[in-house]
Amino acid sequence: MKKPGIETVTVLATVFALSCLLLLLSPITLAPASADGEGNQSEQLPDLAVTAIKPYHYEWSEEYNVPKGDPWFNLRNYVAVAISNNGTADAGSFEVKLYADDELIGSETVEEGLLAGPTDNTTDVIFEWTPEGEDPLSWTDSADGAICSYEDTSREYPLRAVVDEDDDILEEDEDNNEFTKPEPQKVVWNGYMADEPLENYVHDSVNGGMIYTTGDGEYRSYDSDQSGTNDETYDINYDLQIPGSTKLARFYIYYTWAKPSYTAPKIAVTLETPSGDVYDPEMEKSCNDIKGDFGADIYAWGTYAYDIAEYVEESGTYIAHVSNQNYGGGDSDFADKYSFAPPAILVVYEDATEPKREYWINEGADLLMGGEEERYYGGFLSLGECKNSALFSGSIDSGEVEGAVLGTVSVWGGNPTTGWHSYLYFNGNELGMDLYEGYSGSYNEELGGLSMSIGSDDVQIGIELTDISDDLEGCDNEVIQGDDGDNMMPANAFLVITYEEDEESEPPGITAQEPVDTQITNTEGESRTFSIYIDQSVDIIWQINGTEVQTDESVTEASYTNTSATTGIWSVSAIATNGETGLSATHRWIWNVTNATQTPAVNITATPSPTPSTTSTPTPVHTIKPKTAPTSTPAQKSTSASTSEGNQTSEADEAPVPGFELALALFMLIVVAYLLRKETH
Incomplete structure (x- = not known):
């Protein structure tokens, strides 16, 4: 069994040993918490700085540190802003802004950040710049030539760049984030560009x-x-x-x-x-x-x-x-x-x-x-x-x-x-x-x-x-x-x-195929066909004495047939019209229809046998769209005839057959003569 005094001494010795160990470790764990500038180490931070502004038109010559082409009015130029990280820690994503005469040209974000260290700690951020300006040359025309005038339209732009303008990044030095180009950038007109459209x-x-x-x-x-x-x-x-x-x-x-x-x-x-x-x-x-x-x-x-x-x-x-x-x-x-x-x-x-x-x-x-x-x-x-x-x-x-x-x-x-x-x-x-x-x-x-x-x-x-x-x-x-x-x-x-030249339109050319002659003769009751050939697609109107009797559409050949013309002289016309040009042509026949020569025999018998009336059936041929002939055209004979002597109301009575009047008159004369002769006997 330990004595109470010895037990107390052991506890105190343990506390003392732990305190000494804590004091020995304290410089390591506490030093980074302070930065008093008197020998104590500071926290590791980045330090972003703008080091140069390099305006150019084509590219920047690193070899000679000069531009290949100065910026020009009204053309797309470029400005390279050089950014360095002079700190002890890498910088994350940061923003760079460029101003020309205090007007913002643009803002670019460097997403990949920038490494710290003695090498590879600088990058160029590229901006596009298109300053606007005027042509210095103008002129007034005279009878002998142009009187030209010159006006200096050049302009000088102070160029200023700022990195981390909003202080989003904790840096060792916050006072070196802005840089102004020592000399203002002069911009002029370059007349070698395409600036004068014809x-x-x-x-x-x-x-x-x-x-x-x-x-x-x-x-x-x-x-x-x-x-x-x-x-x-x-x-x-x-x-x-x-x-x-x-x-x-x-x-x-x-x-x-x-x-x-x-x-x-x-x-x-x-x-x-x-x-x-x-x-x-x-x-x-x-x-x-x-x-x-x-x-x-x-x-x-x-x-x-x-x-x-x-x-x-x-x-x-x-x-x-x-x-x-x-x-x-x-x-x-x-x-x-x-x-x-x-x-x-x-x-x-x-x-x-x-x-x-x-x-x-x-x-x-x-x-x-x-x-x-x-x-x-x-x-x-x-x-x-x-x-x-x-x-x-x-x-x-x-x-x-x-x-x-x-x-x-x-x-x-x-x-x-x-x-x-x-x-x-x-x-x-x-x-x-x-x-x-x-x-x-x-x-x-x-x-x-x-x-x-x-x-x-x-x-x-x-x-x-x-x-x-x-x-x-x-x-x-x-x-x-x-x-x-x-x-x-x-x-x-x-x-x-x-x-393309417009082809001169020609009226339709009509060639008579049947009959070829323009003056023709038929006897009453004969069928007559008129046929033509046309040198272009046309619409045809057939007319007799000016009255339309038939039409044919979009044809180059056409014909018309009449089987029932009465005695007389008839004008038959074929009128051809081109629907596209509106031009037309006409071919005309003079058709002379004469009486059929008939010598009726006088049959003197006790019981005369009257000749029954007969009619022909007209069959006009309509090529495409036949139309009913008006009554003013040569009459078409009826297709019905009386079949008995007692039928006194046939269609022939209502519409006389062309040429029947003469035959009827002759017949009546013969009957009268016969009756007179019989009465005298």
Whole structure:
């Protein structure tokens, strides 16, 4: 048995030992609960920070840390926001927001989060950005050319990005979640994009066609000090063979590289006709474009259009004289230097011998340069951003279309350089790549009422004429000229639709089969059949003396038979009518029906035997739809006859048989004579 004192000491020793053990363990279990900044360890947390904002158009070059193409107005651009996790713990899902001039561009969530650590702790969050802006180029048309104006439409955008804006994540540092790009991002207009659709000049129809030609003209360059760009006049010859008469005529000048920047040429045009008449047409309309508000040498390109319909009235050789009216730079409103492709003449002519054609003429100037990295100096634009459109508005009756052709004109189109391409589309269907003809060689083709020709080998114009009948739609057709590095300027688009010619309707042709002669004779009681053949499906009305006696529908052969005509002259007509055209024709016979020659014998007997009356049975043949002949037609004989002398109420009494009156009169005379003779005896 233990003593009470020893038992107490044992309990105290046990408590003391447990207390010491607890004190030894306390630094491990309690240390993470505090973070006083004086040597104690803190809790492991992520630390998200925005480290860079990188705006670009095509892509960001990590190698050189520069954009491949700055952002452009009205195009889809991109902004890469770099996010780093500088903390000691991985971050879960988080949100990043981007602002341009304090306007929210977008919000993106990084669902996979971001790892912590010295490597793989940075990610780029990509935003799409399409700032809106205006073309800096505008102009006013004058008789000599376009007077251009420039307005700086560029804009600078402060770009700011914020990660975890709502503080949903507990971080080591909450003050580094926002970042503003040190320099505002400047955005300008890039005129190499498709920004100038070819507008419709006219939509009309004509029995005739269309002619487009550049004559014997060539490309003229101010760098080479060639006539037309310096103080010398350039002459172009056009051999025009115009069927019929002129309905419309246009003269086009396609200029390039006008200097100084933001100016257009001042040009004089004189037109000499085959008859020797000379005219000075004035510019009616211009369309102008520039590469954009970036880089050096911001020169204008464009199309000048002239109405020359009143001067083009005959076939033969026309001569156009083109001269630079501002050579030397005396007029600051205009360029003093420029180049130009060969001017073109467009004629719409009327010719009654040709089918009906509906046509659209679209014109303009849209400087393009796609190609992305192939044409980096154009701003890294893609093919999809360099697709010029020309809309041919209006509905057509596709059921009557015989064919449709498309003509396109593009300055510099078809440049034969490896890696630089152009595309043509119609109603969304790709017609082909590099289709333009004539850039460096003459070309002449006619298709579906549209003739297009280039007459020399150095024009730097591409034209294309193609059949698009299979792709034609019933409403609002569209052609697209796309640039994938070609660097061209679409200037014209023509659509010509040829309609099926209406066959001239002819009246039915009737050929008599029986009888062939138009004047015929029958004796009373004879059957007569009239038969005809018709060269088209018709409805027939048979008439006798103007009264309808029979009809036949949708036939090419027909006949009518009459067995009971009485003595007289009858007009028998067959009237043929085409139900679709409404045209008709008539064949007529003159039918002379004479008495049957009869010499009755005088039978002088004591008991005369009267001749019983007899009648014939008419059997008119009705081909399809017989109708009962009116009483005004030759009478049909009754089919019933008296069978006894005592029957005095036969049908013959009610409807006398044609020709019976004469026989009855003769019979009565014989009876009277017989009675008188008997009485005298």
